[in-house]
Amino acid sequence: MKQLIYLDNAATTKTRPEVVEAMLPYFSEYYGNPSSVYEFSTITKKAVTGARETIAKSLGARTEEIYFTAGGSESDNWALTAAAEAYQSKGKHIITSKIEHHAVLHTCAHLEKRGFEVTYVDVDENGVVKLDELKKAIRPDTILISIMFANNEIGTIEPIREIGQIAREHGILFHTDAVQAYAHVPINVDEYNIDMLSSSAHKLNGPKGIGFLYIRKGVKIRSFIHGGAQERKRRAGTENVPGIVGYGKAVELAMATLEERSKYETGLRDYLMDRVMAEIPYTRINGSRKNRLPNNVNFAFQFIEGESLLIKLDMEGICGSSGSACTSGSLDPSHVLLAIGLPHEIAHGSLRLTLSEENTKEEMDYVVEKLKEIVAYLRNLSPLYEDFMKKNNR
Numbered sequence: 001m002k003q004l005i006y007l008d009n010a011a012t013t014k015t016r017p018e019v020v021e022a023m024l025p026y027f028s029e030y031y032g033n034p035s036s037v038y039e040f041s042t043i044t045k046k047a048v049t050g051a052r053e054t055i056a057k058s059l060g061a062r063t064e065e066i067y068f069t070a071g072g073s074e075s076d077n078w079a080l081t082a083a084a085e086a087y088q089s090k091g092k093h094i095i096t097s098k099i100e101h102h103a104v105l106h107t108c109a110h111l112e113k114r115g116f117e118v119t120y121v122d123v124d125e126n127g128v129v130k131l132d133e134l135k136k137a138i139r140p141d142t143i144l145i146s147i148m149f150a151n152n153e154i155g156t157i158e159p160i161r162e163i164g165q166i167a168r169e170h171g172i173l174f175h176t177d178a179v180q181a182y183a184h185v186p187i188n189v190d191e192y193n194i195d196m197l198s199s200s201a202h203k204l205n206g207p208k209g210i211g212f213l214y215i216r217k218g219v220k221i222r223s224f225i226h227g228g229a230q231e232r233k234r235r236a237g238t239e240n241v242p243g244i245v246g247y248g249k250a251v252e253l254a255m256a257t258l259e260e261r262s263k264y265e266t267g268l269r270d271y272l273m274d275r276v277m278a279e280i281p282y283t284r285i286n287g288s289r290k291n292r293l294p295n296n297v298n299f300a301f302q303f304i305e306g307e308s309l310l311i312k313l314d315m316e317g318i319c320g321s322s323g324s325a326c327t328s329g330s331l332d333p334s335h336v337l338l339a340i341g342l343p344h345e346i347a348h349g350s351l352r353l354t355l356s357e358e359n360t361k362e363e364m365d366y367v368v369e370k371l372k373e374i375v376a377y378l379r380n381l382s383p384l385y386e387d388f389m390k391k392n393n394r
C-alpha cells in the first residue's frame with residue numbers, strides 16, 4: 001500500500017496491538033459463556049467484570065452503573081428512548097442541541113413522532129451551547145437534557161459542568177454523548193452531575209461494535225433488549241466478551257496516557273492550525289480555539305468544495321473528512337456547520353482532520369504542503385474565486 005497519513009480519528013481509530021492481543025484468547029481459548037456455571041466460564045465472567053471495573057473507575061462511577069452495548073449509537077438510542085418512556089408520567093419535553101450526533105438527533109425525531117416535544121438549543125459561532133437559551137427552554141414537564149460532551153465535527157467541548165448543574169437544580173435527568181470525549185479528556189460523572197453517558201470503544205483505539213451506557217444508580221430506565229439476565233437484565237444477549245476485554249484494555253491504556261497524549265496532540269494540532277492559517281489565505285477555523293478536543297482540526301477554505309479537496313488529498317495518501325453530508329446522499333452542508341452560522345458556500349469548503357498520537361510533525365508538514373498545492377489548484381478552477389480576485393484587484 002502507498003503511504004497512509006490517517007487523519008480521520010473522529011470517524012474511527014486503529015485498534016491498538018495490545019488491545020488485539022488482549023482480545024485474542026477470548027475467541028478460541030476462553031470461549032465460555034459468562035453466564036454458565038462451570039469453572040471454565042468463570043474466566044470469561046472475571047474478564048468482563050475486570051473491564052467493567054476499569055471503565056467505572058475511569059469515570060468515578062460504580063461498577064454496576066456500566067452497561068455494555070454495541071456502540072455509541074445504541075447507547076444514545078437507549079438513553080433517550082428508555083428515559084423518555086420511564087419518565088413520561090412527569091412530562092414529555094426533552095432538551096438537546098442543534099449540533100448533536102445523528103444518533104441523538106434522529107432518536108429525538110423518532111420521539112417527536114411518538115408525542116414527545118423536543119427543544120433544540122442553539123450554539124454560538126464556536127459551537128458552544130447557549131446556556132441562557134438552555135435555561136429558558138426548561139419547563140415543568142422537561143424530563144431530560146441531552147447535550148454532547150464534545151462535538152465530533154468541530155471538536156468543541158461543551159460546558160458540561162454548568163449544564164449538569166442546571167439539570168440537577170431543576171431535577172432533570174442529564175445525558176451526555178461522550179463518544180468523542182471519553183478517555184480523550186478527563187471526565188468524572190459526579191463532578192459533572194452526569195446521569196447517563198454514552199461511549200464507544202472504536203473512538204479510543206478499541207474494537208468496533210462495543211460501547212457502554214453509564215446509568216447512574218437510581219435512574220429509572222427500561223431495559224433496552226429483552227431476554228436473558230445479562231447487564232443486570234437491562235440489555236439482554238450473550239456478552240461480546242472479546243469486545244469487552246478489548247474495550248477494557250483500550251481504556252486502561254488511554255487513561256494511563258491521557259495527559260501526555262493530550263499534550264502531544266494539542267501541540268501537533270496547534271502547529272497544523274497555525275501553519276495553515278499563516279500560509280493559506282481565505283481560510284477559517286471552525287469550532288472553539290480554546291475549548292477544543294486535543295486532536296480535532298476543522299478548516300473552512302473559501303471558494304472550494306470539501307469533497308474535491310478530500311479526493312485530491314486521498315490521491316496523496318491523506319485521509320480526512322469533509323463538512324458535508326454527501327456520503328449520506330445529501331448535498332446539504334452538515335447541520336453542525338450551519339448551526340455555527342457558516343453560509344452554505346463556506347461550509348462546503350470545510351475539512352476535518354483528526355489526529356492521533358501516532359501522527360508526526362513531518363506528516364503535518366507534508367499535509368500543509370499538499371493542502372497549499374491542492375487549495376491553490378482548486379481555487380484556480382473556481383469562477384467564484386476569479387470574480388473575487390477581479391473585484392479586489394488582486
Ligand SMILES: *Cc1c(COP(=O)(O)O)cnc(C)c1O
Nearest residue numbers: 071072073101103152179180200
Ligand atoms: C461515532 C459517534 C457516535 C456513534 O458511535 P458508534 O459506536 O459508531 O455507533 C455517536 N456519537 C458521536 C459523538 C460519535 O462521534
